[in-house]
Amino acid sequence: MALDTDQHATTTDRREERAAHRGAPPLTADVAGLRAFLDGPYAEVRDEVRRGLADHASLLDEDVDLSRDELRERVRDIVVGIGGTGQAAHGFPPAHGGGGDIGASVAAFETLAYGDLSVLVKSGVQYGLFGGAVQQLGTARHHDAYLADIVAGRLLGCFAMTETGHGSNVQQLGTVARHDPDTDEIVVTTPDDTARKDYIGNAARDGELAVVFAQLEVGGERRGVHAVLVPIRVDGEPAPGVRIEDCGAKIGLEGVDNGRLWFDDVRVPRDNLLDRFATIDEDGEYRSSIDNPDRRFFTMLGTLVQGRVSVGGAGLGASKVALTIAVRYALRRRQFETEKGEGETLLLDYGMHQRRLLPLLARTYALTAAQEEVARQLHEVFGADTPDADDRARRALESRAAGTKAVTTWHATRAIQEAREACGGAGYLSANRFAALKADTDVFTTFEGDNHVLLQLVAKGLLTDYSSEFEDLDQFGMVRFVAGLAVDTVIERTAAHQLLERIRDVLPGGRDGWDQEAGLLDPDYQLAMLRYREEHQLAGAARRLKAGVDDGGDPGVVFRTVQDHVIGAARSHVDRLVLEAFVARVRALPEGHTREVLTALSDLYALTTIEADRGWFLEHGRLSAPRSKAITREVGAIMRRLRPVARDLVDAFGVPEDVLGAEDLIG
Amino acid sequence: MALDTDQHATTTDRREERAAHRGAPPLTADVAGLRAFLDGPYAEVRDEVRRGLADHASLLDEDVDLSRDELRERVRDIVVGIGGTGQAAHGFPPAHGGGGDIGASVAAFETLAYGDLSVLVKSGVQYGLFGGAVQQLGTARHHDAYLADIVAGRLLGCFAMTETGHGSNVQQLGTVARHDPDTDEIVVTTPDDTARKDYIGNAARDGELAVVFAQLEVGGERRGVHAVLVPIRVDGEPAPGVRIEDCGAKIGLEGVDNGRLWFDDVRVPRDNLLDRFATIDEDGEYRSSIDNPDRRFFTMLGTLVQGRVSVGGAGLGASKVALTIAVRYALRRRQFETEKGEGETLLLDYGMHQRRLLPLLARTYALTAAQEEVARQLHEVFGADTPDADDRARRALESRAAGTKAVTTWHATRAIQEAREACGGAGYLSANRFAALKADTDVFTTFEGDNHVLLQLVAKGLLTDYSSEFEDLDQFGMVRFVAGLAVDTVIERTAAHQLLERIRDVLPGGRDGWDQEAGLLDPDYQLAMLRYREEHQLAGAARRLKAGVDDGGDPGVVFRTVQDHVIGAARSHVDRLVLEAFVARVRALPEGHTREVLTALSDLYALTTIEADRGWFLEHGRLSAPRSKAITREVGAIMRRLRPVARDLVDAFGVPEDVLGAEDLIG
Structure with a gap:
């Protein structure tokens, strides 16, 4: 095996570093444009919730001094108080005091996550889970008897x-x-x-x-x-x-x-x-x-999918609060002198600090686009003016909701933790929001479906191509089913040559050279990489399941052995869906500053996602060593371009100042 | 670029899976032997603390119902109460009521971390930071005036x-x-x-x-x-x-x-x-x-290094509590049927669940060995019967303490979080220990030195070869110094050919084939891999710093750009130290069950560490794609071997049942 050529790598690094300083034209951010992108079609609904949050923002400061019972009472009063308003009632039928707009109700819930999370979760229980079950599983006599009182917060x-x-x-x-x-x-x-x-x-x-x-x-x-x-x-x-x-x-x-x-x-x-x-x-x-x-x-359960969509969106909302605080702190806090006579350096001017926060910021943008897509599909399938969608669309929605919930809530746990650490000791005090953000969101990875179980559900949909007659969660059933029936379809569908034929049409270099010749910043290249990984892992998992059973292995044991492969394929699938949603939204924008900034964020999300699993791409011959290193350098260059607009990127989240509540950190 | 040969990979997977079931001989665990390994030379000190913990274990249940002031009072009473006992006084001179044994004081503190962490941290402030500063920075008149009262808990x-x-x-x-x-x-x-x-x-x-x-x-x-x-x-x-x-x-x-x-x-x-x-x-x-x-x-600061050593050990102690609960839960909790008629399956029999917990368990063992090594060096440098150690030994200790503290406390955050999630909703209740474990250890990554700053300190020692005249923390000084003086030494010391010459002596295949021919389970191979990465990254960082300054770049800007590379090299260095410490301890054991189990854990730690950064090894020509995949399969095989002794592995931590406090989870 050839020795690595150190000298070459260093020369390349130097060239890159110089280029970064001469570099690409500086980015200009337009907060309103970014906000419009993030808020999507329900900007007004979100603004109404933002105003509502300010009304009970004081709870965020007072909660630590209240006893558990006092706190529960305060939270109940707020939850009852928002009954019937745009903070809680969008999803119910107008006949019972609602707004008849499911998309609006998800947007409202996501925004409510900027505030106190006990209020959010208790609202979710009352208006989402409880009210939603009566609405979705009940019939007219239940609606007539209960919905108006539920929507108004009179019946908890x-x-x-x-x-x-x-x-x-x-x-x-x-x-x-x-x-x-x-x-x-x-x-x-x-x-x-x-x-x-x-x-x-x-x-x-x-x-x-x-x-x-x-x-x-x-x-x-x-x-x-x-x-x-x-x-x-x-x-x-x-x-x-x-x-x-x-x-x-x-x-x-x-x-x-x-x-x-x-x-x-x-x-x-x-x-x-x-x-x-x-x-x-x-x-x-x-x-x-x-x-x-x-x-x-599973049909009954399926009608309750809005809960999963909502929790995913809430995790994103909480991440936005945490990242807003951490980025603003990093633009205010100085520590250590690095340039003689220049005073101490801002935290966000350190390469390591950029590495800690900016990819999380890009991922938050990407997941927002993915979340909007799942909310859009939810609205379409369950919307009042839509006739019952077909089973396949429902199952695709359930799968997307499950996968998106898993990745957004894990992202929340990780982003909030990194943001806390990036604020040092000050981040440890309850006067700042991190205590509540960390503690309150911790269970998001568990409730409305344990994330690993949800990814297994996603995998099952992929392995059966949503074609199974029923979506049993039983693992044993899954193994039997896959081994007996659908696996050939999956293997055929994911055959490498088919994927490569499709790639040939969109990328330079075609099926033999696309992964070498396409530009790293070409979204079609990035998407092809994620799709290749997904289909390859899926085919591999299907073959291992089938082979294990064909060899006479106990199906249960076979499944348990292949389980992490199966779940890995599901994660790759969700990664691809997220990038696809983000790229599609960015491509739809007119040329201009906003599109440029979002393109940089999309590139950063795509390349850090590939970089994080570059071991896999190298193992499977889809990245050469020099190209893999080039991705890491490109990530550095994009972060340096984004650094000057970092404040704008978090301002665009539109977290009301009243609920940021971290005066010591952000001034 | 060649297409990946899917069919071949699957065949290999199948062969591996079959082999795993026929597989290696089953492991037998001897809890007492493992306990002796973990407890090290201070087993009696640890047992004394274990008994003491049981005395105030009730605080762990009661804390959630106490007001902040009541809780502080309870904690103060306990901290005062352990004054002068083996839970707090080992490190002070016998003349003032101490035990005169620094190693014992670290062992006691590590074990105290099994209990309430407010008690631990307040003890650390009182007997470690405050008492330690009076002892280390003061002179006889201060010792005579204060130490006896401090040691006894009379003067806080x-x-x-x-x-x-x-x-x-x-x-x-x-x-x-x-x-x-x-x-x-x-x-x-x-x-x-x-x-x-x-x-x-x-x-x-x-x-x-x-x-x-x-x-x-x-x-x-x-x-x-x-x-x-x-x-x-x-x-x-x-x-x-x-x-x-x-x-x-x-x-x-x-x-x-x-x-x-x-x-x-x-x-x-x-x-x-x-x-x-x-x-x-x-x-x-x-x-x-x-x-x-x-x-x-920096000489003054250096005398306070025990604080860092102690926090690292405490993070490990907390991880052991969390993993004990999660593993015992996974051996009790069943969910979903996978084998027809066999009832639901134990969580730990799922491949994914093994992936979540067993590598963390192996890492906990590895870090325990590394922690014992840093405590041993601390004892040697600061021990009463040792004349003042030379500067170089002190600096090496400070660097090792900084690096070990960073990796152990990050490990604690990660292991506790994974353990919580692995216990589902039940893990979210305060009746179990996770609430306190998560919240209390969160600041460990920040106090006694922010982990990123500590890794930079480690990097500095490596880049200057501990030869700088003073260890200033100033980043600008570091850049100047590296650029001007030590970098050639570093580059020479880390030259690839030197490393490969050394490797040739210990591994089959010698300098050209070692990374292909050595067995994956050969510790010399594993160590050579980690050492290669460390030295390569270090040389690369040194060259980038030098080149940046030679090119006339502003040293501050150069440093900030290269910072994540510098910190990456430090992490790789610590990874190598940890494996070295673990391998050395295991090699010193007599043949037998205990050594076999620990060898499997050492292999699991080494291979998951290489696997986690396999992108780097592939990029740098030190792993071929087939060998990289073989590592992943080997990790699976080792986990399946360890599965039957998982309970023994956590029982060996010796967390007293009284302080586990998770009855709902572990029965």
Whole structure:
């Protein structure tokens, strides 16, 4: 193996460094233009929420001095107070006091994430999960009876799905809802402690009504998980037969009253079954428009996808707050003299500090574009004026929502942590926002679907090409299915020659030279790289699953062994979707300053994504060593171009000054 | 460029997967043997602390229900209570109630990190920073006057170094200590708000005496930063001329009373100067045994290196608690069926879950070996029976302490976060330890030296070959120095041919084929890889610095541009030191179960470290694509071998059951 030519590398580095100083023309940023890009079609909705946030910004300072109960009360008052306003009601039908615009409701929720996150999450429980379940799973009589009160914040409720024993595998929940033909009631029972409802928001203190997910039993036959409305609290006391326990202190979100629920043969009228997809008729017969019980279950779950879309957007909102503080601090804080007589140097003028913050900033922009795309698809599939979308579009949406939620919430954890560290000791004080940002967002990677489980769901969609008859979450089923049926399709679809044919049409060099001849800053090159990785990993995972089973391996063991490969393919898929969304949005812009700045951000996101996995691209012959090094140099050059507009990049997020609350850091 | 041969890769994967199941002989773990390895020479000291921890374990449950002031009081009582015991006093001279054993004091502190971290940090402030400064910077009269009371916990104090305006660049502190010849006093003054002392532990509530770092002025001349003892509180009230402010709520460590201090011309006797390295004589003349003021300053700072060693060890202790909980949870929690009829699968039987936890476990073992090595060197350099070590040994120790602190505390942040996520929603409740572990350790990456600044210090030592006359932290000085003097030495020392000559002696294949022919599990191969990367990066950084300055670039701008390369080289250096320490310890063991298990852990640490940066090795011709892929497969195989002994691996940490406090998770 040839020795590396050190001298050459150094000469190249020097040339690059000089070029960077002569360099490309300086970028000029137009904050309003960037804001318009980020805010997208719902700029006015976002501005309304921004104004609303300022009204209760004082909570952000006061929360540390309140007891848990005082804090919960403050948060409840705010959540009730925004009922019926543009901060909470956009997604509901106009007939019940809503705005009838799902896209607007997601935009509002994302922006609400700039403020106190207990308010955000409790709103999400009330108006998103609880209200959304009544709306999506219920029928007219439920809507008429409850929606107006829910939307207005007069009736607070819970979304009681998760159990202690089953968080991810919700198809195996233990709670039972048995139809009693003698009284024509539904009897809800918690058979044992693993089936207690756990971590349920609004349960410990405020909720009166719960959407309880339980195994429905009709005429002695189990029908799978269904949702039933159960009153849990009357005049502030637990309803008869309901036991409630407080989950107690948590890492964060202390303003949300999470609790546990047990049901001791609680009887509710038959009408309390949320029966959009399945009902019990007057004769006590179970009837459903969907025959296959798995398909029925996943259809029900699928209607709740807005929760995932919302959490992803909220994670992004929180990242924007953290990065705004860290970038502004780095443009104010000086430490160590580097040029004689120039005084100490601004943190953001250090190469390492740029490396820490600017790629995270670019990724935040990229994920915003990806988030907008998933919200757009949600609006299209669930929008009031759209007839029921076909199954395939729904599944593609579910997959995209799952993947986007996973990458945005991991990004939030990482960006907030890096921003905290980049503010040193000052970042550790609660007077600044990091304490709450870190603690409150920590669970985003877990709730509304554990991120690893979600990526597995994405992988499954890819491996089955969304063609499976039902989307069971059961891993064993997945292995059987893949091994038996869809894998040949996947392998054919992802065959390298097909991809390369497609690439030939868009890139110079064609199928044999594209990865050498295309410019690093050509978005088609960047996209081709991410697509190549995705399809290659997917094909490899499919072949390993099939081969393992063909060899007579136990399918479960085969699956567990290949699992990280499967999840890796899903991550690569999401990376590609994110870049595709960002590039498409940037390409649609007119020429000008805003497009130039966003192009630099898009390049930075694309190249740092490739760079982070350059080991893979080198292993698979899609990067040569010199080209791989050139990417790293290019990343440095782009960061130096972006440095002068860094403040504009965070100003464009439009986090209200009132909620930044980090006076010591940002002055 | 050749297309990747998919089919071949799959065949290899299949062969590997089959081999893994037939595989290597199963590992057998002996918890006592592993414990002996981890506990090292101070097993009894650690066991004494383990027993002590159980005595106040109840604080871990109660803390969430206490007000901040109640919590601080509980923590103070515990910290005072352990005064004079083996939990706090090992490092002080026997004449003043200590044990006279620095190594023992570090071991005790590391183990104390299994318990409440406010207790740990407040102990560290009292017995480590405050007591340590009096001991190391003071002379006999200070020792006689204060040490016995400090060691016994009767006199609580502060280490008042950091200021709002200067955390990392402490040579530029703003506080002034002026000698007044008329009264023969020292007058301590805070000239402005940027010079207020900030984040000072023990300041807000309990401290009576502070070691204040200030610019000493004698006879009208500035002499650089020195330490002065200043009473700050009398009978619970601020001393005259001292203003104290509470830092208020923090992300964590709420049991520690961090505060701010202002001095308004506070007068103390001349004798209050801690004058081991410089004094003011009776005639008001400044005298020091060290002429060069920079050298004097860094000599003083150098005596405080134990703080860094201790924080690194504490980060490791906290990681061990988190990983113990996560691994035990993964051996108890089941989710999803993967084998028909086998019930749901244990989390740790999923490949992805192994990927998340087992490399972190291996890294924890490796870092424990590295931490023991730095503690051993500390003990040797500062041990009572050692004559003053030479400057070079001190600098090597300071560099090793800085680097080890950076990697262990980053590891803590990452391992604790991954462990939390691996426990799902249950991990989010404060009833489990993650809330406190996350929040309390968060600042470890910042205090006792910001990790990035510390790695720069490491890089500086490497670039100057520890040969500079003084270790100034000033970046500009570093650039000048490197450009002018030492860089040729560095380039010569790191020349590839020299390294390869050395490698030829230990590896098959010699200088041309070693990286192809050596076995992946040969520690000499693994070490050669890490050493090659380190020396290559170091030489590259040196050349870039020199070339930039030779080209007439502004040295400050050159440095800032090359900074991430410089820091990268330091990280690579620390990676190599860690593996070296681990391999050396394992090699010293007799053949047997314990050595086999530790060898697997050492391989896992080494190969995941190479794998994580395989892009670099591929770029620089030190890994071929097939060999790079083989490393990933080998990592999978090692994890499957370690899976059956995972419980033993965490049991060996010896975290007392009483302080694990995660009953819901671990049963």
